[in-house]
Amino acid sequence: MSRPGLRERKKQKTRLALIDAALDLFAEQGYDATTVDQIAAAVDVSPRTFFRYFATKEDVALSLDADGQEILLAELAARPAEEPPFTALGRAMNTMITILEQGDTADRSRFLKARELIESTPALFAGGVRMMMQNERLLVAEIARREGMSPDDLLPHFAVSLFTAAIRVGLEACGPGQLNDLSDLTRHVDRVMELAERSLRPGWDRPAPGDGTASGAGPGSGEGTAGDGSVPDGRE
């Protein structure tokens, strides 16, 4: 495989430099007190360029999480179809962390630094949740595809929502300063996932056998009005 070319390499370098500078400044003086100009100056780049790399100031801290979620989605798609939705999601999550663990030391510490910052900064925390919700859509679509259900069906929505809820509890459980290693993350997440498995009925994950309509709205649910057990896409 040929290397990506000088231009591309330079871009990645700048991107990482911006992230590192931002993370350092945020940790030092706080997120709100840090201006984009400072970050740009630290990397010797114009503020305008910063916004060519990251759409918002939030994004520079959130981008690593975004990468992670992309991996999660890809890994979910790679899970065998026999695995029920929730199991597949959990395994994909573990694989994702494993992949993160394979990065070099700088990558790993950068990721952990970002996570800690996100959890301890209200503005970033909100942004992180926002991202997770956006990703939720994609996860729902993938689960629906795997299971051969409509993406409007309630069950995939519920399953994915439950999954992200569990992950969030796991992430919150990594208190301040408790996140020294990616294995800490795995441990916390696994604990919550186990609690979830323990709390749920076996097979909740998939439509009850003989339940043709699954959890509602099969193909021709007569009335097109509301309350037919489906959930529309609804956002542009």
Added chain:
Amino acid sequence: MSRPGLRERKKQKTRLALIDAALDLFAEQGYDATTVDQIAAAVDVSPRTFFRYFATKEDVALSLDADGQEILLAELAARPAEEPPFTALGRAMNTMITILEQGDTADRSRFLKARELIESTPALFAGGVRMMMQNERLLVAEIARREGMSPDDLLPHFAVSLFTAAIRVGLEACGPGQLNDLSDLTRHVDRVMELAERSLRPGWDRPAPGDGTASGAGPGSGEGTAGDGSVPDGRE
């Protein structure tokens, strides 16, 4: 009871006027395309004053939801202690909607208008989720109190997180234009809550009998460092 005095009444009037004007403008020209100056002008108030009523532009659309969540919390506190957490949360939610239904027509339509706007506007949607997460903390604290558990215990966190996840799915299920009445909201939310009840083991809600450590750190997680089955507060 003596009426709140002219000053207070005037303030409430301005607040509602700002909300109404904002909701109309948002619906007309979109959230992003509407400036705070426009909203203020529509109510004949200086932009500076707008920010004395609402900390951010988002808040003017989110404030009704915020009121709702406050009610939810109060109703949860009023539920009998015998009810297990998830049940109590669900009942409190229903009561909250009932209370909203008791407002006058203007109040109700305002609320529905705001909800529809929030669901259809990415920026507002994100803000709404943010709010819900903040409220989640309070719900966790209340559940922990009811159950006599530490607010750091994993179980209340999981239960509340699951609850809000279900509510969110219910809210998303109210597609665009499908929210004509508060009863639509009840219907969608109830459907998801039923799915949740059906999916969960009876009693998952409360620590297993004889399980001293509640949901904590199963047997054999020796190290007393992180991951002891608790979740710290972690935000200032």
Added chain:
DNA sequence: TTGTCAGTTGTCAGTGACTGCCATAAATTA
């Protein structure tokens, strides 16, 4: 090597959210 082209960057001017400050006006209380 050189010229062309596409992608990247800096500069600049501008919009809009949001804040602190101070003077003024209105409501409350004495």
Added chain:
DNA sequence: TAATTTATGGCAGTCACTGACAACTGACAA
């Protein structure tokens, strides 16, 4: 009516973010 509190308006300023244009720099082919 006078004194005090509280809401408001105006203003100047900061900061996130954007569009437009010009200068630069790798990529690539002649």
